Amino acid sequence: MRLSDDFLARIKDSNDIYDVVSSYVPLKKTGSDYVCCCPFHSEKTPSCHIYMATQSFYCFGCGAAGDVINFVRLYENLDYMESVRFLAQRAGIPMPEDGGDEGARLRTRMLEMNREAGKFFHRTLFLPEGKPGLDYLLGRGLTQRTIKIYGLGYAPDDWGRLKRHMNSLGYSDAELEAASLLSKSQRSNGYYDFFRYRVMFPFIDVRGNIVGFSGRVIGGDDPRKYLNTKATPVYNKSSFLYSLNHAKNAKQSSLILCEGNLDVIALYQAGFKNAVATCGTAITDSHARNIANMGFKEVVISLDSDEAGQKATARAMGILSNVGVRTKVLKMRGAKDPDEYINKFGKEAYALLIEKAESGMDFELERLKAGLDLATVQGKSEFLGRAVSFISSVPSRIDQAVYIAAVAQEADIARQNVELAVERESKRRRRSDALKERSSIISGTAQRDRINPEASKYPVQVAAERGIIAFLLRSPDYLGRICEKLSPEDFPTEFNRRLYLEIVTAIGSGRDVSISALGEEHTPAEISSIAGMVRENNELPYSTDRLNDYIKTLTEYREKKNRKSAGEMTADELLELADKIRSKKKGS
Numbered sequence: 135m136r137l138s139d140d141f142l143a144r145i146k147d148s149n150d151i152y153d154v155v156s157s158y159v160p161l162k163k164t165g166s167d168y169v170c171c172c173p174f175h176s177e178k179t180p181s182c183h184i185y186m187a188t189q190s191f192y193c194f195g196c197g198a199a200g201d202v203i204n205f206v207r208l209y210e211n212l213d214y215m216e217s218v219r220f221l222a223q224r225a226g227i228p229m230p231e232d233g234g235d236e237g238a239r240l241r242t243r244m245l246e247m248n249r250e251a252g253k254f255f256h257r258t259l260f261l262p263e264g265k266p267g268l269d270y271l272l273g274r275g276l277t278q279r280t281i282k283i284y285g286l287g288y289a290p291d292d293w294g295r296l297k298r299h300m301n302s303l304g305y306s307d308a309e310l311e312a313a314s315l316l317s318k319s320q321r322s323n324g325y326y327d328f329f330r331y332r333v334m335f336p337f338i339d340v341r342g343n344i345v346g347f348s349g350r351v352i353g354g355d356d357p358r359k360y361l362n363t364k365a366t367p368v369y370n371k372s373s374f375l376y377s378l379n380h381a382k383n384a385k386q387s388s389l390i391l392c393e394g395n396l397d398v399i400a401l402y403q404a405g406f407k408n409a410v411a412t413c414g415t416a417i418t419d420s421h422a423r424n425i426a427n428m429g430f431k432e433v434v435i436s437l438d439s440d441e442a443g444q445k446a447t448a449r450a451m452g453i454l455s456n457v458g459v460r461t462k463v464l465k466m467r468g469a470k471d472p473d474e475y476i477n478k479f480g481k482e483a484y485a486l487l488i489e490k491a492e493s494g495m496d497f498e499l500e501r502l503k504a505g506l507d508l509a510t511v512q513g514k515s516e517f518l519g520r521a522v523s524f525i526s527s528v529p530s531r532i533d534q535a536v537y538i539a540a541v542a543q544e545a546d547i548a549r550q551n552v553e554l555a556v557e558r559e560s561k562r563r564r565r566s567d568a569l570k571e572r573s574s575i576i577s578g579t580a581q582r583d584r585i586n587p588e589a590s591k592y593p594v595q596v597a598a599e600r601g602i603i604a605f606l607l608r609s610p611d612y613l614g615r616i617c618e619k620l621s622p623e624d625f626p627t628e629f630n631r632r633l634y635l636e637i638v639t640a641i642g643s644g645r646d647v648s649i650s651a652l653g654e655e656h657t658p659a660e661i662s663s664i665a666g667m668v669r670e671n672n673e674l675p676y677s678t679d680r681l682n683d684y685i686k687t688l689t690e691y692r693e694k695k696n697r698k699s700a701g702e703m704t705a706d707e708l709l710e711l712a713d714k715i716r717s718k719k720k721g722s
């Protein structure tokens with residue numbers, strides 16, 4: 135479906151970029167525009183700019199850019215048409231009804247299938263055949279009420295029970311396989327239930343949709359204790375957090391990060407409604423950004439106390455501090471997970487544990503001391519070296535001061551000496567951070583070049599190509615002047631050549647050529663790259679002199695290509711030319 139220019143203009147007019155972006159991330163005013171910490175890459179200093187006049191955004195760190203539609207597309211992870219629909223709903227504008235919205239249709243269908251499967255599993259849990267599952271859950275101390283709140287269920291020990299039920303509701307085997315509810319047999323080419331003989335935990339997102347499942351094995355010979363939904367258009371394990379829907383409603387500023395689903399549920403039942411868990415993966419940058427973007431300020435890390443759990447804790451601290459979320463580390467003695475701890479010592483003891491949880495810094499201090507004997511000179515100096523390097527990475531000056539005092543006491547040295555060492559290290563680090571930032575911006579440029587891999591081969595011509603495209607996007611009435619002198623073949627790089635042709639065709643047939651209209655045919659990364667062309671040209675005057683320079687660059691390149699004398703030609707080019715001459719002679 136092609137949306138009309140009028141409709142797109144209405145969508146953009148009724149969704150001011152400031153209103154939309156600020157509903158996701160806090161914006162800071164700078165002049166007539168705004169900046170924010172980029173929601174698309176991890177950073178501490180804001181490099182994403184929101185331009186009010188052009189209603190566009192541009193991140194100097196990662197190159198994400200575009201209009202309000204591209205922002206929603208990237209942030210909500212929707213396709214083009216879904217983003218337009220999202221903004222239409224936000225502004226109360228009805229969508230033109232003529233279907234064709236394949237991505238959204240597929241996602242809606244998948245969510246329907248998941249809901250039906252969820253109902254099936256839940257019902258089965260309370261049937262006689264669901265007894266092993268119900269016994270397991272009650273044995274873990276869950277109440278009927280908790281089981282209902284989390285919609286827990288049971289997948290029977292049967293290869294085709296869910297399949298038959300879902301088929302009877304009109305869902306095809308292929309659709310069910312795409313939703314990760316069925317598997318296809320390699321041998322017989324038939325389909326069978328993906329989850330069997332398992333207690334089922336539905337994954338419910340913050341909008342209340344079931345996006346997937348985790349099944350814990352109860353019997354049978356499947357060696358996998360937990361089995362999770364594979365990646366689907368509605369489930370992505372690197373951003374989904376289990377029970378975030380409940381944690382969000384708990385309206386607290388902190389989260390408790392646990393290892394598994396059962397820990398989270400046990401905590402919920404004990405009154406700690408802000409517990410979440412990652413599913414089948416360690417915490418990722420995108421989990422952390424989710425947490426920060428939803429306004430949580432602190433995460434109490436409550437992972438297993440074994441070696442692997444300690445490693446995961448240190449990792450989570452780093453990832454969360456990158457997005458400005460404070461961390462505390464909970465240390466349990468006498469139990470390996472929160473579930474066992476609460477069963478053994480009660481919920482009051484656990485509440486006390488949270489209250490007494492050491493700050494991430496104390497945890498780090500313990501780690502810095504690990505394996506060192508502070509009574510020896512070597513031990514002491516090694517400890518100081520590690521500590522200074524760590525403290526200088528702590529963003530808050532107040533936290534730094536607290537930490538300096540602790541280290542000075544620990545190592546029995548004057549506080550001023552530690553302070554001085556931290557100061558020196560901080561300075562060195564700032565210098566190297568500045569270098570890193572610069573190289574990340576440059577590599578960000580290189581990343582944009584993945585869109586146009588030939589760009590580095592023709593640096594001068596590419597600047598001209600980009601300039602001409604920017605001119606056309608800004609003032610389509612230059613079309614005549616440009617087309618008179620240039621044909622698409624004069625564009626040396628393929629991406630820009632296709633883009634130019636597309637824009638010329640659109641203007642020629644009287645269509646709108648805004649970034650928003652181009653979004654339908656391009657990926658968000660391509661749109662970011664095109665928005666980059668407009669932005670870099672916005673800083674320069676839109677004069678005909680500049681346009682003529684660009685045209686001249688491309689026409690000169692064309693003439694040079696045609697003029698190349700035999701002496702300048704490579705062997706391949708010579709052979710090609712010889713072929714051409716020969717075939718011409720044959721033809722005549």
Ligand SMILES: [Zn+2]
Nearest residue numbers: 172175193196
């Ligand atoms: Zn960015």
